[in-house]
Amino acid sequence: MSDLLYTEEEEALRSAVRGLLAAHCDAASVLARVETDEPHDRALWKSLAEGMGLAGLLIPEELGGQGATHREVAVVLEELGRSVAPVPYLTSAVVATVALLDCAGDEASELLGALASGRTVGVVAVPLPAAPGQAFNGVREEGGRLQGRVTGVADAAAADVLLVPTSSGLYAVDVTDDGVTVEARTSLDPTRPVATVTFVGARARVLTDNAVPAVRRALRAGAGLLASEQLGLAEWCLTETVRYTRERRQFNRPVGSFQALKHRLAQVWLEVVGVRAAARSAADTLAAGSDDADVAVAVAQAYAGPAAVHAAEEALQLHGGIGMTWEHPVHLYLKRAKADSIALGSAGRHREELAELVDLRAP
Amino acid sequence: MTDAAELRRRTQELLAAYPPATTDRTDFLKARFDAGLSWVHYPQGLGGLGLPRSLQTVVDAELAAADAPDNDPRRIGIGLGMAAPTVLGFGTDEQKQRFLRPLWIGEEVWCQLFSEPGAGSDLAALGTRAVRDEATGDWVINGQKVWTSGAHTARWAILIARTDPDVPKHRGITYFICDMTDPGVDVRPLRQITGEAEFNEVFLTDVRIPDAHRLGEIGDGWKVAQTTLMNERVSIGGSRIPREGGMISAVAKTWRERPELRTHDLHQRLLKLWVEAEVARLTGERLRQQLVAGQPGPEGSGMKLGFARLNQEISGLEIELLGEEGLLYDDWTMRRPAVVDFLARDAGYRYLRAKGNSIEGGTSEVLLNIVAERVLGLPSEPRTDKDVAWKDLAR
Structure with missing residues (x-):
C-alpha cells in the first residue's frame, strides 16, 4: 500500500517553497503580471530553479539534478498551485523532464542537464x-x-x-x-x-x-502530479473563503455562521481531503514505478479536476460581489482550476481509461 | 527488547499455554484478557499493558496466524466501541473491575440508551428523568428511549437521563449503567423500512439504578457522553477495506457479469461512483496511516459523511442497473438480525438500509456543522437554548 503521508523532509521542502512564494509571488504581483507582455515570472523561476534546485528534482544527480522523486515534486506543485504561480514547472520540470528521461543518448542527457539548472525551459x-x-x-x-x-x-x-x-x-x-x-x-x-x-x-x-512511450509516460506523470497542484489550489480557495466568511458580517452576524454556507464549505473540505489522499497515492505510485500507477493517476485526475473547480466556484460565490472583481485574486484560481480540469485529460477521459483498467467496460 | 517484540513474545506465551485448538473459546478469551493482550492501550489489569494503541495490530496478527478465536467484535460492538472507553475514562476502580472483563469477552452484551423520540439531533434536550430516592440513595428512572440496537440481547446499557430540570439542558444530565434485566425495562422491537427490526424502543418505568452504577459526577453526563459519541464516530467507517470493497463490489460484479443490463448513462454514473469509492478508501487508508504514525488528523470527522452518501448513491444505481429484478425484494418478514451485513442481502435491502446511514450516529446535517465549526473554525448559529432551564424549553 502506498505511503500517503508526508515525510519530515517533504514538510521541510514545503516550508522552504512556501516561504519563497510568500516573499516573491503574492496575489497582487501575479495579478499585475498577467496583463503584461511577460506573463511568466522569470525571476521567480530563477529562484525556484537555480536558487533551490527544484527544476531538477526528477533528474538524477549524475545529470545535474537532485535525484528526488515524484513525491517531492508533488509537494512543490501543491505550493505552486496555492499561489497560482506563473512558472513553467509542471510543463518543464515534470512533463518535458519525464519525456527526456525516457530517451537514451547524449542529446537527451545534455538537455536534462540544461533543464535541471533551470536555465533552459523545455x-x-x-x-x-x-x-x-x-x-x-x-x-x-x-x-x-x-x-x-x-x-x-x-x-x-x-x-x-x-x-x-x-x-x-x-x-x-x-x-x-x-x-x-x-x-x-x-x-x-x-x-x-x-x-x-x-x-x-x-x-x-x-x-x-x-515518441509514443516517452510522451505517454510524460503525460501520465503530468496528469498524476497535476492533482497535487489542484490540491494546493483547492486548499487556498477553502482557507481564504473560511477566513472571509468568518469576518464578513451581514444580518448582524458573520455570514459563516449560517448553515446554508457552512455546509457548503464543509463539503469542499471533504473533497479537499479526498483530493489529498488521491494525489498522494498518485505521487507515491509514480515514485515507486508501481504497476498500480495507471489506476492511481486515473483515479486522481477523475476526482481532483472537478473538486478543484468546485472549490474555486464556491470560493467565488461565497465571497459575494467582491469575488466578481478583477482586484480580488479568486478569479485567478477559478481560471486555473477550470483550465486544469481540461489539462492532461479531462475527468471524463480518465474515467474512460479506468473503464479499461479495472474492467468496467462500456455497453 | 522493543515493545513489538515483547508483545510477540507474550502472545506466543499465551498461545503455548492455551493452544486454541484444544482450549475452550471463553477460557482462551479470559486468558488473553488477563495477559493484557485484549486491548494493549488499556491499563494493566484491565485487559491491556498501557502501550500505544497502534501495537494492537502486532497481537492481532500473531493470533490470526495461530487461528485463535476472537470475541466476535461485531456482536458486541457497542460495548467495545462505546461503553468500554467511557467506563475506562470515567468509571471507578470497582466499575472498571466489574464491567470491562465480561464486556470484552462477550459474556455481557451492552446497548446504548441515548436517543429519545423528542431528542434526536438535539440529544441534550432528552427528557428521561432520574430521581434520587433519598431513603436508599438509588436512582429511579422513567422515560422512553429509541433506536436501541441490541436492547433485546443486552445485559447492560449505558444510559443518560435528566437529574436536574432546573438548569440549562447540557448541565442537568447524569450518566448511568442500567441493568437491562430490571423488571421496569420493557424492550419492544422497532420495525424499520427494510421490514426487519434491528432496533428497539425501550420503555423505562420506575427502573432502579444503585448510585454505585452512576458513571461520572451528578450533572456531568453530557461531558461523559461526549467520550462515548466521539468513539462511536471513530468506529463507524474506521476499518481497512480493499479496493472495490464494500458496497461498490456488488454493483461492479453485476456490471461485469451482466453486459445486457448496461447503458451509457449507467456506465458514466458507475465509473464516477467507483472513483469516489476508491477516493474514500484512500482517505480512510491515509487516516489509518496517520493514526499509526501517531498524528491523528481531523479527517475522521468526514469519513462517515462520505460513506453515507456513497452507500446511498451506489445502492440506488444498483437497483436501476438490475431493471426488472430491481423491482423485487428478497423478504419483508419481520426479523431480528444480530448484525448488519449489507452484502448478505439483495440490492433492495442495501438501498433501503443505506438510507439510515445519513441519520444514525449523527445526521449528515449535524456532522457538516461539526466539520464546519470544529475543523474549519466557522462560528456557530446563534443559540436560543444555552441559558434557558431545560424545563422552560419549547417542546
Whole structure:
C-alpha cells in the first residue's frame, strides 16, 4: 500500500517553497503580471530553479539534478498551485523532464542537464488537454526538418526548447530556430497561457525514434502530479473563503455562521481531503514505478479536476460581489482550476481509461 | 527488547499455554484478557499493558496466524466501541473491575440508551428523568428511549437521563449503567423500512439504578457522553477495506457479469461512483496511516459523511442497473438480525438500509456543522437554548 503521508523532509521542502512564494509571488504581483507582455515570472523561476534546485528534482544527480522523486515534486506543485504561480514547472520540470528521461543518448542527457539548472525551459509540443496515451499527428519530420502546427501548447511562450512528437520519433527544436513560430494566445488561464506553435522547416535533433512511450509516460506523470497542484489550489480557495466568511458580517452576524454556507464549505473540505489522499497515492505510485500507477493517476485526475473547480466556484460565490472583481485574486484560481480540469485529460477521459483498467467496460 | 517484540513474545506465551485448538473459546478469551493482550492501550489489569494503541495490530496478527478465536467484535460492538472507553475514562476502580472483563469477552452484551423520540439531533434536550430516592440513595428512572440496537440481547446499557430540570439542558444530565434485566425495562422491537427490526424502543418505568452504577459526577453526563459519541464516530467507517470493497463490489460484479443490463448513462454514473469509492478508501487508508504514525488528523470527522452518501448513491444505481429484478425484494418478514451485513442481502435491502446511514450516529446535517465549526473554525448559529432551564424549553 502506498505511503500517503508526508515525510519530515517533504514538510521541510514545503516550508522552504512556501516561504519563497510568500516573499516573491503574492496575489497582487501575479495579478499585475498577467496583463503584461511577460506573463511568466522569470525571476521567480530563477529562484525556484537555480536558487533551490527544484527544476531538477526528477533528474538524477549524475545529470545535474537532485535525484528526488515524484513525491517531492508533488509537494512543490501543491505550493505552486496555492499561489497560482506563473512558472513553467509542471510543463518543464515534470512533463518535458519525464519525456527526456525516457530517451537514451547524449542529446537527451545534455538537455536534462540544461533543464535541471533551470536555465533552459523545455516544453513538450502537445495540446494541454492531451491525455496519456493520446495519439499526435500534427507535425511531420522530413530529413531532420519539422513541418506542421500544434495548438494549445501550455507555457510555449516561456520555452527555450520544444520537444515535438512525430510519427518518426521525438525531436528537440530550439525556439530561436528560424523555422519556429510561437504565437501566444489570449488564454482563459493567464497564469499558464497557451500558444500556437508552427514549424516550417524547423531544424530538429532526434531524441528517440519512438515518441509514443516517452510522451505517454510524460503525460501520465503530468496528469498524476497535476492533482497535487489542484490540491494546493483547492486548499487556498477553502482557507481564504473560511477566513472571509468568518469576518464578513451581514444580518448582524458573520455570514459563516449560517448553515446554508457552512455546509457548503464543509463539503469542499471533504473533497479537499479526498483530493489529498488521491494525489498522494498518485505521487507515491509514480515514485515507486508501481504497476498500480495507471489506476492511481486515473483515479486522481477523475476526482481532483472537478473538486478543484468546485472549490474555486464556491470560493467565488461565497465571497459575494467582491469575488466578481478583477482586484480580488479568486478569479485567478477559478481560471486555473477550470483550465486544469481540461489539462492532461479531462475527468471524463480518465474515467474512460479506468473503464479499461479495472474492467468496467462500456455497453 | 522493543515493545513489538515483547508483545510477540507474550502472545506466543499465551498461545503455548492455551493452544486454541484444544482450549475452550471463553477460557482462551479470559486468558488473553488477563495477559493484557485484549486491548494493549488499556491499563494493566484491565485487559491491556498501557502501550500505544497502534501495537494492537502486532497481537492481532500473531493470533490470526495461530487461528485463535476472537470475541466476535461485531456482536458486541457497542460495548467495545462505546461503553468500554467511557467506563475506562470515567468509571471507578470497582466499575472498571466489574464491567470491562465480561464486556470484552462477550459474556455481557451492552446497548446504548441515548436517543429519545423528542431528542434526536438535539440529544441534550432528552427528557428521561432520574430521581434520587433519598431513603436508599438509588436512582429511579422513567422515560422512553429509541433506536436501541441490541436492547433485546443486552445485559447492560449505558444510559443518560435528566437529574436536574432546573438548569440549562447540557448541565442537568447524569450518566448511568442500567441493568437491562430490571423488571421496569420493557424492550419492544422497532420495525424499520427494510421490514426487519434491528432496533428497539425501550420503555423505562420506575427502573432502579444503585448510585454505585452512576458513571461520572451528578450533572456531568453530557461531558461523559461526549467520550462515548466521539468513539462511536471513530468506529463507524474506521476499518481497512480493499479496493472495490464494500458496497461498490456488488454493483461492479453485476456490471461485469451482466453486459445486457448496461447503458451509457449507467456506465458514466458507475465509473464516477467507483472513483469516489476508491477516493474514500484512500482517505480512510491515509487516516489509518496517520493514526499509526501517531498524528491523528481531523479527517475522521468526514469519513462517515462520505460513506453515507456513497452507500446511498451506489445502492440506488444498483437497483436501476438490475431493471426488472430491481423491482423485487428478497423478504419483508419481520426479523431480528444480530448484525448488519449489507452484502448478505439483495440490492433492495442495501438501498433501503443505506438510507439510515445519513441519520444514525449523527445526521449528515449535524456532522457538516461539526466539520464546519470544529475543523474549519466557522462560528456557530446563534443559540436560543444555552441559558434557558431545560424545563422552560419549547417542546
